[in-house]
Amino acid sequence: MTAVLEVENLSKAYGSKQALRNVSFSVEAGTCFGLLGPNGAGKSTTMKIITGIIDRDDGTVTVLGHDSKREREEIRKKVGYVPQEITLYEKLSAFDNLVFFGELYGVRGPVLKKRIDEVLELVGLADRAKDAVGTFSGGLKRRINIAAALLHKPKLIILDEPTVGIDPQSRNHIFNMIRELKEEGVTVVYSTHYMEEAEALCDHIAIIDHGQVIAQGSLEELLDNYGRKSVYVEAEGWSELPQLPHVKQIKEEKRGWMIETDHLLETMNSITRAALEQDIIVHQLEIKRPSLETVFLSLTGTSLRD
Ligand SMILES: Nc1ncnc2c1ncn2[C@@H]1O[C@H](COP(=O)(O)OP(=O)(O)OP(=O)(O)O)[C@@H](O)[C@H]1O
Numbered sequence: 361m362t363a364v365l366e367v368e369n370l371s372k373a374y375g376s377k378q379a380l381r382n383v384s385f386s387v388e389a390g391t392c393f394g395l396l397g398p399n400g401a402g403k404s405t406t407m408k409i410i411t412g413i414i415d416r417d418d419g420t421v422t423v424l425g426h427d428s429k430r431e432r433e434e435i436r437k438k439v440g441y442v443p444q445e446i447t448l449y450e451k452l453s454a455f456d457n458l459v460f461f462g463e464l465y466g467v468r469g470p471v472l473k474k475r476i477d478e479v480l481e482l483v484g485l486a487d488r489a490k491d492a493v494g495t496f497s498g499g500l501k502r503r504i505n506i507a508a509a510l511l512h513k514p515k516l517i518i519l520d521e522p523t524v525g526i527d528p529q530s531r532n533h534i535f536n537m538i539r540e541l542k543e544e545g546v547t548v549v550y551s552t553h554y555m556e557e558a559e560a561l562c563d564h565i566a567i568i569d570h571g572q573v574i575a576q577g578s579l580e581e582l583l584d585n586y587g588r589k590s591v592y593v594e595a596e597g598w599s600e601l602p603q604l605p606h607v608k609q610i611k612e613e614k615r616g617w618m619i620e621t622d623h624l625l626e627t628m629n630s631i632t633r634a635a636l637e638q639d640i641i642v643h644q645l646e647i648k649r650p651s652l653e654t655v656f657l658s659l660t661g662t663s664l665r666d
Pocket residue numbers: 374377378379397398399400401402403404405406521
């Protein structure tokens with residue numbers, strides 16, 4: 361496997377605000393890499409440095425073999441970047457917006473026209489090509505924005521929280537589009553503060569918080585190393601749970617209890633035994649799969665949604 365993107369010990373401050381501190385990760389060709397973290401964690405700053413929009417203070421960033429500081433023009437030609445802010449001409453049609461962006465990237469004439477048809481197909485908006493972008497919802501605008509970043513057939517596409525504030529249908533289109541791009545061998549870097557998006561899309565995830573990567577790996581690795589294992593129980597007749605061995609933490613939920621433990625089967629056995637002895641009716645007893653939510657919680661002590 362070859363690394364398309366290598367970030368090593370990247371640091372950046374805005375005045376006295378240290379936005380990134382020794383951030384390192386690498387992204388393999390044809391994979392989707394997720395930067396997962398809460399607002400203000402440093403995701404956009406990382407992406408802007410990769411694309412050469414802003415300068416780093418320290419560290420190295422190599423994009424498709426090019427240095428992000430010295431070879432910006434090369435990177436611009438080979439990378440597609442979708443910033444958080446949508447930038448489109450509201451009065452122009454979707455097609456004409458794409459002509460404008462295509463020409464910016466140096467694509468012209470019949471080649472551009474063909475490519476516009478392809479990218480509109482890819483984002484599922486071929487039937488809206490002639491409509492003014494001003495009549496589009498946020499989700500449709502975002503999809504045109506993504507289409508614009510794909511016109512020059514980039515080998516790497518960088519998407520900064522592309523699903524914030526958009527409708528579920530557009531979100532699904534974006535997800536499908538990312539999967540199709542990956543099948544074509546395009547590498548994707550995707551930032552989000554939605555854990556379920558990172559879980560659904562990304563082969564590799566770096567969790568970033570307060571400007572630092574606090575954990576990274578495949579979803580399985582993160583869940584194995586940091587995910588909390590729990591048993592969930594709902595029962596009629598208990599006002600509180602009986603004494604159970606090996607319990608790390610008990611959280612009362614609306615209808616039952618979430619019991620964190622490394623001894624799942626033993627805990628379930630103890631619950632079953634106690635319920636039988638005490639004539640308690642158990643409505644639900646199940647192992648809860650660890651999730652990125654619990655990974656984030658065990659690493660930071662806070663919830664990603666806080
Ligand atoms: N131009 C700037 N000047 C000063 N501080 C900035 C600037 N841009 C970002 N910051 C600060 O740097 C930190 C990282 O911001 P960044 O935008 O990279 O985070 P993020 O993870 O992308 O979050 P968000 O989703 O809110 O954009 C934050 O504390 C932010 O307030």
